[in-house]
Amino acid sequence: MVSGAPNRLAAFGDFIGLQAAHLFPLAKEMIWRANDYRCWVMDMDDAPESSRINSIQNGLLMSESLHSCFDQYLFSINPDDGYKIISFVPDNWGVDGRILELPCREPSNPHHVSDELLRWHFRQGVLANMRGAGEPTFDNDFPPRRDQMAVLRSEPYGKERLEMEVSERLKCATQRSENHAH
Structure with missing residues (x-):
């Protein structure tokens, strides 16, 4: 959904080499809870003890190599610019300028990726890649x-x-x- 490369084995239930990348990292769940980011996820039960951080709306399916780059904020997706994929470094993966595929962002799909979480990840990417600013990766x-x-x-x-x-x-x-x- 990010690279545009089709998974020809999906019909056989084979997703080898693909991983679910979290927009908001699981390791930062305390920040997620403290800021009540669960309100950005609408596809899960409203149980008070559920943080919803593992929602499908907090993830995208991509190759292992892209997942690693995504986690390091080397590229991100700007929901305010037509869901354009922006590479913050020289683009070795061929994703810069691509548009996130429609099934991921289709508003009528109750599991579409959260715009707020895309926006959060994009802002973290901008901060991480500004000289002298942001948290280290x-x-x-x-x-x-x-x-x-x-x-x-x-x-x-x-x-x-x-x-x-x-x-x-x-x-x-x-x-x-x-x-x-x-």
């Missing part, structure tokens, strides 16, 4: 043969990165154990 991998804790201690945002890494890994472990329980 972190590499997904640590340098080879390096002590991960030593790397985190030496980084200016090491504490934040450690919190994010622990949160992500705990969520993955929790999801795996829940899936095995069913």
Whole structure:
């Protein structure tokens, strides 16, 4: 839906190589709850304990490589410019200037991606890519043969990165154990 490349195996239920990318990161759920961003999602139950952060409206399906770039705010989608995809760096993926495909943004579809969440992600992308502004984005991998804790201690945002890494890994472990329980 982002790259325009068709998944010819979808008819067989095969989505290998595709991932759901969250517009608002799961690792920032406390910020999501504190700002009541659940009001930007309309396709889930209104149970008071539900944060709705895992709604389909908070995600887009894309290739693994695009997912990584999207999470690093290397490109985003501007809902206020006709859902145009904007690359903030040289476009190695062929997405810059493309328009998000209609099924993702069709207002009559109750699961269409949230304009507010697209706008939030786009603004974060602008901030992350302005010289000297915004929060840092972190590499997904640590340098080879390096002590991960030593790397985190030496980084200016090491504490934040450690919190994010622990949160992500705990969520993955929790999801795996829940899936095995069913």
